[in-house]
Amino acid sequence: MNVPWVTLRIVAWNELADSVRSRRVLVIVLLYLACALWGTKLFVDTLRVLEGELAQTLGLAEPKKAGGVTASLWQSESFRRTLKKLLGDEELVTHLLGAPPLALFYGWLALTFTPLLVMLTASTRIAEEVASGSARFVMFRTTRSLWCLGKFAGQALQIFGALLISAAGTWVLGLIHMQTFEPLAAMLHMLGYACKAWLYALPFLGVALAVSQWMSSPNLAVVVGLMVMFVMSLVRWIGRFAEGSDTAALWQTVALLTPSAYRHHLWWNDLSRLAPAVLLLGILTTAYLLAGHTRFGRRDL
């Protein structure tokens, strides 16, 4: 048998190649890119309308492109003070206001929608191989755990690719439609957010593949994956609403087992805040995958 990392590489590469060959995955990735571009366009257009209204109110010349007034607004002290009051985290506001607006929008978009993309594309991957029986051609050639890890690695690469493509699309749109657009700064920030969104997506990938390891039907795996995602969001919401109640501690503890508990930390760039969040996301990813493997490692194929 190969050494583990060679097997991982072989399975991951095959997973990537299969994703490219499979029209369904390509369609979903393209759909995600289209949504990112459409969202960005919407953001730019909305910004232009708002800036137009603001310019009229202030008696300024109406900008032809979006972003001109925003840059000034971004740097105004009164706006910062308002945001600080709204978010309740002064440091974070200062930190975020250092980033180009479009990059922030991209960061929000990526952090919000990548988990959904992951759940749609990855939760079928093992279940469909079990359902079709194609897993039976593989399972006497390598260990089940290495095969699953290889699938994870391949899917993780695929997600990273999708994030980079959507970042590039957003960046190009910004370049065309934004009045004040700093290409290099925006690119660097978008790359940073793409990486963070990727790290944030890994535990969701862990959930998707865990569900996929339990199921024998790909369609059921998608449904269960989306349901798990919904329950995770619900736990987080209940945790917020239960603040101050007797059960608050319980809900907040349960919420710590979901990736969204660490999403807030990913907006930061300094390692003291980022590293613990990344570490915990890594632990969650491993835990979810292992939860799936407790069944897959022993199930009949």
Added chain:
Amino acid sequence: MTAALRFRGVTKSYGRRRALDGLDWTVPAGTVFGLVGSNGAGKTTAMAVAVGLLRADGGEIDLLGEGPFRAEKHAGRVTLLPQDAGFPPHARVEELLRFYSRLQGAGEDSVEGLLDWVHLTDRRRSAVRTLSHGMRRRLAIAQAFLGAPQLVLLDEPLNGLDPREAARVRELIRQRRGRQTIVISSHILSDIEALCDEVAFIERGRCVRQDSIERLTHRAQRVTYRLRGAAPLSALQAILPDVQWSVKGDELTATFGEPLTTEELNRRALPVFLAAGVGILEIKRGSDLEGEYLRAAQEAIGTAQGAPSETR
């Protein structure tokens, strides 16, 4: 003789249905081994258990003398042609074989030869979903021979193949005789008889009989002549008094023991037929496997108490 595969009291149930009911089964290394049984007898389950696709509920399995299947030890050394498994539909033929070959650590040297051997060279870049059923079956056979596996398990290898391809697969198996241990599960007993050195009859999850084809069909002790005309029994008994003769329709069967051999029997009996003016339409060594199997299966079904119902 060392065993390539040994089952001792292996059990496997699907819910309340028992597929393997204390299966004892040994495959000698280097043989072409036949596995025969009715539908649901447990053949497919036995093969899947052997390579770890299914988990046995109990009993002992020894693969290549190294205990039960573990991918760390057996990957690339043991392969399987599963019965009903499908390939990833978007995968391309050659890429898929290369992937499997790399995965089992065998390199890719054997891929070209196998593609040629299963007549898929011209479809090497085709997606699996575009292949016919027979082509997919050939691809499935090819993947089982990737690299140099010591033990190859083939579950119904000739199913779905046209006569030309079936003959080609038979030839391949013959070529591999002695180099690899090959286990073939099949309902086509003539194939088993023609290809295998040894055979096991499995019924209701148990091995009801295992022996060499030679012994099972009494090849060394039985010759059947199909004749045109009445058999000259008294003349035959006079020159071959130790041979037991029996007549059934136009067939005359001679059953004998050592030191008499088939060659010696023919040397002495054939002139008697010719002298009596009896036409010899066919000479057949031993009995046919089908008869032996049906007899063994009938005995097993007759004696089974609380036997399992049909499983996969």
